[in-house]
Amino acid sequence: MSITFTKEQGEQFSEILESLGRNLDISESQYDNAVKSYTAVGGWLSGYDSELAMYQPTIKPQGSFMLGTMIKPIHENDDLDIDLVCQLTGKKEYWTQSDLKQIVGNRIKANGVYERMLQRPDGRRCWTLRYSEVANYHMDILPSIVSQGYQILLEKSFSDIEREMPNFDNLAIRITDKKHELYTTSTQPEDWLKSNPFGYGKWFFQRAELPRVRAFSMNESIQEVPKFQKEKLPLQRVIQILKRHRDMMFNGDEAKPISIIITTLAGRAYQKETNILTALLNIVNRISLPGFIEERFDINCNKTIKWISNPANSNENFADKWPENPQKQANFYKWLAQVQKDISQAIDQVDRGLHNIKESLQQPFGKNEVSKAFSDYGEHLRLKRELGTQFITNTGTLGLVGTLVKNHNFHGEDK
Numbered sequence: 226m227s228i229t230f231t232k233e234q235g236e237q238f239s240e241i242l243e244s245l246g247r248n249l250d251i252s253e254s255q256y257d258n259a260v261k262s263y264t265a266v267g268g269w270l271s272g273y274d275s276e277l278a279m280y281q282p283t284i285k286p287q288g289s290f291m292l293g294t295m296i297k298p299i300h301e302n303d304d305l306d307i308d309l310v311c312q313l314t315g316k317k318e319y320w321t322q323s324d325l326k327q328i329v330g331n332r333i334k335a336n337g338v339y340e341r342m343l344q345r346p347d348g349r350r351c352w353t354l355r356y357s358e359v360a361n362y363h364m365d366i367l368p369s370i371v372s373q374g375y376q377i378l379l380e381k382s383f384s385d386i387e388r389e390m391p392n393f394d395n396l397a398i399r400i401t402d403k404k405h406e407l408y409t410t411s412t413q414p415e416d417w418l419k420s421n422p423f424g425y426g427k428w429f430f431q432r433a434e435l436p437r438v439r440a441f442s443m444n445e446s447i448q449e450v451p452k453f454q455k456e457k458l459p460l461q462r463v464i465q466i467l468k469r470h471r472d473m474m475f476n477g478d479e480a481k482p483i484s485i486i487i488t489t490l491a492g493r494a495y496q497k498e499t500n501i502l503t504a505l506l507n508i509v510n511r512i513s514l515p516g517f518i519e520e521r522f523d524i525n526c527n528k529t530i531k532w533i534s535n536p537a538n539s540n541e542n543f544a545d546k547w548p549e550n551p552q553k554q555a556n557f558y559k560w561l562a563q564v565q566k567d568i569s570q571a572i573d574q575v576d577r578g579l580h581n582i583k584e585s586l587q588q589p590f591g592k593n594e595v596s597k598a599f600s601d602y603g604e605h606l607r608l609k610r611e612l613g614t615q616f617i618t619n620t621g622t623l624g625l626v627g628t629l630v631k632n633h634n635f636h637g638e639d640k
Contacts, residue, residue, distance in 0.1 A: 235500055236500065238502045238575065239500045239501040239502040240602060241599065242505065244602045245469075245594065245595065245598040248594045250296070251305060255305065255360075256453045258362075259290070259305070259307050259360075262354075263286070264284070266284060266366065267282065267283055267284035270284070270332055277328065277332055280314055281313070281314045282311055282312065282313050282329075283311075283376075284311050284312075285309065285310050286307065287309065287423070288308035289484060289488075290308060291451075292430075292464075293457060293458075293461045294464045294484075296468050296469055298472070299472050302361060304357060305362035305363075306363060308367070309364055310422060311366050313369065313370055313371070314370075314372070314373055314375065315373065316370055316414070319412055320412060321412055322401040322402065322407070322417055323401070325368050326401040329366070329368045330347060342354045342356065349403045350367055351365040352365075352368075353365050367420075370399045371398050375398075379396060379423055382396060383427060389431070393427060393428065393536075393538070396423045396427065396537070397419045397424060397538075398421070398422075398423075399417040399420075400418050400419075400420045402418045405418050419538070425537040427537075428492070428536040432492040432493070432495055434458070436497075459500070459501050459504045460491065460492065463501060463508055464487060464488050464491050467487050467505075467564065468484055469591070469594070470560075470590060471487065473588075473590060474563060480550065481556060481560075482556060483543070486544060489533055489536065489543060490533065491512070494507070494508040502572075509561070509565050509568065513565065518533060519533070531544045571586050583596070583599045
């Protein structure tokens with residue numbers, strides 16, 4: 226996909242995409258309500274009369290809520306899916322995964338409000354609380370075991386985000402999984418399934434970070450009560466935009482490309498571009514290159530399969546469902562081709578004015594969100610004009626250099 230545009234056009238388009246990303250964000254009140262809800266659950270799990278209290282249970286966000294890439298659902302009444310980890314520092318010697326899962330579940334059920342909200346049957350790994358009656362979100366709570374001093378290690382790792390780690394094993398946690406062969410037998414956490422959501426987070430923020438730019442404190446993301454991140458890094462915005470395109474294209478289709486694959490590939494393809502449009506174009510182009518997605522011979526399938534490894538655990542393949550469900554792989558490549566086409570068609574409109582750009586973006590990203598984004602962008606231009614910082618270039622597009630656009634008062638006279 227080879228597309229040309231001027232620097233000024235690229236800056237203008239990038240500002241439009243930033244505005245779109247802001248409108249895809251969940252609101253600060255939604256964010257705060259979710260944090261308040263899971264903090265309350267954590268408080269209940271660690272209550273003085275709880276069997277879990279001595280193991281200092283804490284609940285932390287993982288996934289898109291932690292990474293700052295969560296987006297609103299297409300339909301206003303659909304639930305936000307908030308992924309959480311319930312960390313226990315140690316356990317009783319005789320507890321198996323099954324024991325831990327049930328003890329966490331029993332404590333949740335001991336609260337009448339939570340007992341009514343609990344989804345049944347419980348999931349393979351998580352307990353799910355549905356807040357649909359009072360708010361549009363549900364929370365998946367994953368029981369896990371960490372070692373003594375884990376939080377100190379985690380905070381040290383995130384406070385020095387630039388320091389490369391040879392591997393992320395020391396940030397791994399042990400989790401419950403019903404399909405694990407030792408689910409009901411092993412009492413040794415080292416035999417349990419390993420997960421590494423915070424090692425992945427460390428990798429992601431290393432990829433997203435820009436030199437001398439701090440959109441927010443990376444350490445905030447792994448706190449029990451992280452602050453709402455209003456300003457986003459270019460990689461975060463690109464992932465939000467790609468996820469929105471995916472949602473619009475596969476509305477309700479369970480075989481759609483999953484977010485962890487989009488996030489991982491985008492993170493690997495990102496090369497510290499500061500312009501959102503340039504980052505978006507380059508990421509999609511790089512992912513599309515032959516060989517960018519690794520292939521490995523799988524002895525179980527007796528064939529070569531696509532392999533999208535977890536950056537925090539190279540033995541985990543995020544595309545492991547593709548061999549058993551080829552439609553998932555077909556849909557991914559179908560989506561990748563479509564997002565290239567839609568971005569190209571939108572950029573083709575840059576010489577024809579904002580109205581044409583707006584129309585080209587409405588179908589792939591949603592009419593309401595795009596209209597709101599352009600409305601916000603128009604307000605941004607008005608403020609720049611009033612401050613005397615808006616210019617018009619030789620090509621007739623708005624930009625940062627060129628001929629100053631004069632402000633007008635209510636009587637039509639130049640100021």
